[in-house]
Amino acid sequence: DTAVSQTPKYLVTQMGNDKSIKCEQNLGHDTMYWYKQDSKKFLKIMFSYNNKELIINETVPNRFSPKSPDKAHLNLHINSLELGDSAVYFCASTGTGLNTEAFFGQGTRLTVV
């Protein structure tokens, strides 16, 4: 049973296209995140949703739009893809209380050509 699953794992697309990445967690967590890992492996938070509400929106182009239909899902839609969007995108989730850590999906490697 995969705790946090992302699809697709690999995504190759042309500049200007619109694409979506899906994320689902079966841990019953309230909060979900999107992180971006660049070519130098640096990881940075993009968005955070708590119970379907946006609580963190870092400095991310508005071409990126997260959507959370319910607290188990957080999808990432990207419009007008650019070369610089090429990266690995990780979905994660956390629960509540003291003993909680982020569980990460396997990542989606996006390549824009």
Added chain:
Amino acid sequence: AQSVTQLGSHVSVSEGALVLLRCNYSSSVPPYLFWYVQYPNQGLQLLLKYTTGATLVKGINGFEAEFKKSETSFHLTKPSAHMSDAAEYFCAVSASGSARQLTFGSGTQLTVLP
């Protein structure tokens, strides 16, 4: 505001030698501290975490880390490196409140030499 500094982007050790990966943090509130490991083309797996209580925390695969508030450090150690430990290691910090987003260090690539 929080930040993490990992000293050494690449660390090489011989198999059986001590592993020491350094992490220093900055946080305006009591921090939660984490070490994650990333194997090639995979996601991040939690090695260990510090939230409250005992400052020496033990994790999976024989790793441990010690929270030193006075030094703002959370270095990761393992007494004896194994070839399977070769991976990218990330130190991360989050606030101790309700916000749980992680601020990551830049990562340390660990190479284990035969």
